[in-house]
Amino acid sequence: MASDTESPPPKLELVFIPFLASGHMIPMVDMARLFASHGVAVTIITTTHNSLIFKNAIDRDIKSGKPIKLHVLPFPFAEVGLPEGLEKMNSVTSQGQKQKLYQATMLLKKPIQQMLLDHIPDCIVSDMFYPWTVDFAAELGIPRIVFQGSSYFALCAQYSMRHYAPCENVTSDMELFVVPGLPDRVELTRLQVPDHDRTKNELTAILDVIREAELRSFGVLMNSFYELEPSYVNHFRNVIGIKTWNIGPVSLCLSTNDKYERGHNSVVDPHECLSWLDSMKPNSVLYVSFGSQHKFPPPQLYEIATALEASNHPFIWVIHNEETIDGGDEAWLPNGFKSRVNGMIIRGWAPQVLILEHVAIGGFMTHCGWNSILESVTAGVPLIAWPLYAEQFYNEKLVTQVAKIGVGVGAEKWLNLLEDDGKVVVKKKKIEKAVIRLMDGGDEAKEIRERTKELGRKAMKVVEVGGSSYNDLISLIGELVLLRESRIN
Incomplete structure (x- = not known):
């Protein structure tokens, strides 16, 4: 038993980058x-403009x-030639700016290294x-954990594509093939595979470095839960x-x-x-949002608008301000659409979590970003599911072929975010068909809805x-405490 004069052990200290x-x-x-x-002392390292995004929440904490x-x-x-304030990846408008932003990071x-040297976590x-950070953590004699912002399924599919x-x-580009080595039968076409998984390019080399560092890290932290993709949690841990x-x-926190x-x-x-949603029937409203990075051209916005009108369901549609600057809404909305x-x-950032939690929301048309x-x-x-880029076509297969908690809109081609963002990729008829298939209450839609709600209850x-x-969180904290004690002793 510790004496009254002994000070309590210091809090476990983590730095998030x-x-x-x-x-x-x-x-x-x-x-x-x-x-x-959970009582862990945490420091988040970020930049000036990005800190403003979540400063209020941290202040409350x-x-x-x-x-x-x-x-x-x-x-x-100044060092990389970017305009002041442009320090978020989803704000870039050209390949050149994307490269400069990566250089700046x-x-x-x-x-960051100096800060860590001044106070080693x-x-x-x-x-x-x-x-x-894996090599620098090794120099400091501490573990590095890597954050992966995607699904287990996507990570397993990427491994199979490389292996x-x-x-x-x-x-041919449109020929279906089965992704080898996965627990489920999952089909893709070559056009749906990210270009860096299809053929070697500059990003392939970067990802190879990332994966090698991941293998030398203490482990991987995932924003997922076992019950959503159990076979792929096991596959990633035991096979990969x-x-x-x-x-x-x-x-949920x-x-x-x-x-x-x-x-x-x-x-x-x-x-x-939310008051507007209160006036709607349960499960009647479609929420439409495609994340923070992709900006559709006016012709594609027009196809979405006409499909939403034809499907005859209430909707909330989130669009980027940048998508309306050339002539405003009237440049792409059908005449009389709003009436x-x-x-x-x-137009801009929406309170997505609050919207999705409302009882009136019956479906979400999404780009298949993992957070969404x-x-x-x-x-x-x-x-x-309307995948566009990154690992989103893999996530679509989790949604439609494995978990079976949604329907596909019929997207056929993986997009290079900055080279292909001006193209119409899905026509009105496909969009309308997908909306009706999910929102009109047939047997398939009822089964999909019940599976999703059951997963929501498990979540x-x-x-x-x-x-x-x-349990995973508590286990990790315990492992890190033991590592610290072994290092100190």
Whole structure:
């Protein structure tokens, strides 16, 4: 027993280093806050403008006594030739800016290292795009955990594509093939495979470095839960052989204020939005949003608008401000559209979690970003899958072929985000068909809806005491405490 004069052991200290893109930052900051809620001292390293996105939430945590803080670094705009304020990956408008932004993140390496040298934490949790942290953590004598912002299924599919190279055995871009080595029969075409998994390119080399660093890390932290993709959690751990912890869905740990501010302040009054939903029947409204990075051209927006009108369902449609600047709405909305439909268009950032949790929402048309899929599943809302880029076509197969919690819109080609964003990729008839298939209440739609709601119920339980994600979090904290004690002793 410790004497009264002995001081208590210091708190476990973790440093989180998120990548400068909303889809990476948001869940990683949520994870950091979750650790802090369990008494772990947490520091989040980010840049000036990005810190403003979640400063209010961190301030609330500090006020409530949680051991969490921000370490803010100035962004090296001048060094790479970027305009001041452009420090988020989803703000770039050209391949050149994307490369400069990536260069700038590498220039942050030295100030981050200096900060860590000044006060060595017990563990570094860094985004996959910072592979250099594994070597630096080794120099400091501490573990590095890598944050992966996608699904287990996508990681397993990517491994199979690299290991077996099935694209080399098909005779055309549209020929279906089975992804080898997975627990389920999953079919893709060569056009749906990311270009860096199809053939070697510059990104392939970067991802090879990232994967090699991942193998040398202490393990992988995932915003997922076992019950959503159990076969792929097991496959990743036992076949691919990488240690992981599931601590998601992290959006379940948010307060109402957090949900309103999640990622950015909403551009709409949430009360106005939710009041409008209150006037709708349960499961009647379609939510349409394609994430923070892709910006559709006016012809594609027109196809979406005409499909929404033809399907005759109420909707909330989130679009980017950048999508309306050339001539405003009238440049692409059908004449008289607003007077004929029962819908709400939100220009900018929407309170997505609050919207999805509303009983009136019956479906979510999404780009299949992992955060959006998790938030929809957590709310028990089935999906219309419209993958665009990154690992999203893999996520679509999880939704439509494995978990069977949604329908596909019929997207056929993986897009290079900055080269193909001006193209019409899905026509009205396909969009309308997918909306009707999910929202019109047939037997298939009822089965999909019930499966999704059951997963939503399971998601609520996994973060409670004794749940699978809660247990993984507690287990990881315990492992890190033991590592610190062995290092000190």
